Amino acid sequence: MEEKLFTKICSNYGWTNPELHIIQSGLINKTWKVVATEGDFILQEINATVFKNPLAIDENLQSLAKYSTQFFPDYLFISPIKLKESKSVYIIDNQYYRSFSYINKTQSFLTVHSVEIAFEAAKQFGQFTFLLKDFNVNQLHITIPDFHNLTLRYAQFKVALHNGNATRIQANAALIDEIESFSSICQRYELFIEHPDAKKRVIHHDTKISNVLFDENNKGVCVIDLDTVMPGYFLSDVGDMIRTYITPVSEEESDFSKIVIQQDFLQAIKKGYYHYMGNELTEFEKQHFFFAGEMMIYMQAIRFLTDYFNYDKYYKINYTEQNLVRAKNQMYLLKALKALPDFA
Numbered sequence: 001m002e003e004k005l006f007t008k009i010c011s012n013y014g015w016t017n018p019e020l021h022i023i024q025s026g027l028i029n030k031t032w033k034v035v036a037t038e039g040d041f042i043l044q045e046i047n048a049t050v051f052k053n054p055l056a057i058d059e060n061l062q063s064l065a066k067y068s069t070q071f072f073p074d075y076l077f078i079s080p081i082k083l084k085e086s087k088s089v090y091i092i093d094n095q096y097y098r099s100f101s102y103i104n105k106t107q108s109f110l111t112v113h114s115v116e117i118a119f120e121a122a123k124q125f126g127q128f129t130f131l132l133k134d135f136n137v138n139q140l141h142i143t144i145p146d147f148h149n150l151t152l153r154y155a156q157f158k159v160a161l162h163n164g165n166a167t168r169i170q171a172n173a174a175l176i177d178e179i180e181s182f183s184s185i186c187q188r189y190e191l192f193i194e195h196p197d198a199k200k201r202v203i204h205h206d207t208k209i210s211n212v213l214f215d216e217n218n219k220g221v222c223v224i225d226l227d228t229v230m231p232g233y234f235l236s237d238v239g240d241m242i243r244t245y246i247t248p249v250s251e252e253e254s255d256f257s258k259i260v261i262q263q264d265f266l267q268a269i270k271k272g273y274y275h276y277m278g279n280e281l282t283e284f285e286k287q288h289f290f291f292a293g294e295m296m297i298y299m300q301a302i303r304f305l306t307d308y309f310n311y312d313k314y315y316k317i318n319y320t321e322q323n324l325v326r327a328k329n330q331m332y333l334l335k336a337l338k339a340l341p342d343f344a
Contacts, residue, residue, distance in 0.1 A: 001032065009043065009097055010036070012083050012090050029227070033102060040102035041081070045095055046227070054096040056141035057227050058089045063139055064132065064202070064229065072131050076103070076222040106213040106221055112245040118265045120220035121212045121245070122272030125204055125237050128223050130276035132202040137231040140202065144228060147205060148236045150189045150299045157306045164309030172305075172324065178331060179305065185298045188291065193233060197284035203232035207240045234277070234285060239296030241269050246293070247333060251300070254325045256332040261340060266290075293337055301330035 001020060010018045015036035020043075023031040030045040046054040058080065065079035080088035080098040090097045112118050146152045161169060161176065169176070192198050204211070205228035213221040244250075246265045249258045270289060274281075281289075307314045308323035315323055 005092065008092065009090055010034070013041075013081065013099060014038065015041070034099070040104065042100040042102055043097065044099070045097050046089075048094070048096060051143055051227060053141070053143070055089060057143050058098065060140050060143065060229060061226055062088065064135070064226070067132070067135050071134075075127075075131060078103070078222060078224050078226065103213055103221070105216055107216070108210050108213055108224075110210055111248075112209050112265065114218075115264050115268045116218060117209070117214070118241075118245045118268040119272040120214065120218065121207070121209055122238075122241055122269040123275045124212050124220040124223050124272075125207050125241065126273040126276040128204060129201050129234070129237065130280055133280055135202055137200055137202055140230050142230050144205075144230075147228065147230075148232065148239075148296070148299065150186055150295055150302075153299050153302050153306070154183065154186045157302045160306045160309040164306075165311060168309055168324075175305065175328065175331070179298075179302060182298055182334065185294055189235075189295050192235065192288055192291075195284055197282040198233055198288075199282065199285070200231045200233065202229060203234065203236050204229055205232055205236050205240075207237045208244055234281065235288065235292040235295055238269065238273055238289060239292035239294075241273075242266065242290070242293030242337075243296045243300065243330075243333070245269060246337075251304075251326050251329050252322075253329055256329060259329065259332050259336060261333075261336050263340065266293075290337075294334065297330050297334045297337065301327050301334065304330065 006018070006020055010016075015034065015038055018034050018036040021033040021035065023033055023042075029047050032043045034041040034043050046057065048054055051057055061079050065077050068075055068077040078100055080100060082088050083090055088098055109117060112121070157179070204223060204226070206225060211225045212223055215221050246262050246269070247259050248262065249255075253259065304315065304323045305327035308321075308327060312323055315326075317323060
């Protein structure tokens with residue numbers, strides 16, 4: 001960040017003697033830590049390419065923060081700091097900045113390295129949705145339209161088969177057939193969202209492990225990175241936890257023999273999420289708990305392969321076949337999950 005811009009931002013927040021330190025984690029927004037006389041802060045530039053309306057995000061967070069303060073004052077809800085003008089987004093040169101208090105004596109992780117961490121994370125995401133169960137979800141803006149709409153993603157995949165890179169499509173006929181052989185997941189998803197017992201709730205939508213803060217004893221403190229909080233189904237949060245917590249390797253792993261299902265992690269997610277949501281989920285939703293993992297893994301496989309056929313326009317790649325590897329990785333994970341003896 002340019003020094004002149006940083007000075008302007010700090011002036012608006014009233015920070016003195018500030019020092020700027022870049023934080024490397026995070027794929028969407030640019031993030032820094034600011035150490036000032038007044039304390040430590042997180043400073044972010046909101047990615048207006050991904051989030052078309054950054055002010056809508058801010059309105060969501062302000063509404064949720066107000067509700068949380070009124071009804072759950074002891075819950076640590078991470079909301080942006082207000083500027084001198086009582087606003088919480090600083091706009092300059094069509095760029096959007098906001099700041100949060102830095103929560104000391106906390107830590108975050110990039111991988112789920114124990115059953116206990118999986119349990120605590122799921123518990124935190126469950127608590128977040130549970131505490132907001134009476135919030136009018138219709139007040140929230142949709143920050144990324146159709147973010148987890150499997151029907152749309154499958155339709156985009158089918159379009160890519162007609163309009164995409166013909167050479168890549170022809171070379172991966174077997175993988176295409178495999179993906180289409182699992183299309184019943186789309187049908188089950190559509191039946192789910194149409195069912196009267198599938199409730200729309202305040203959902204985080206990005207439950208990777210780095211979006212949970214833990215204390216020094218590895219106990220969950222709160223969830224962070226609330227830009228994707230919007231109306232949705234529990235499938236999104238539980239599904240992404242299953243997708244990213246239950247195997248020791250990421251979607252980038254090209255040695256598929258390393259993709260193994262850690263069943264104790266899978267059960268820890270259920271136990272942790274049920275800690276708060278066990279009596280809130282309907283029986284119909286509970287019947288689809290593990291289906292959430294199927295749905296999210298399948299959708300991500302489709303999205304990676306669609307992008308590969310569309311000349312890698314969406315996901316950042318470091319080598320030519322990376323999106324193809326990611327798609328195959330996710331399909332391997334899906335098959336491993338469905339092969340579990342007691343999977344339902």
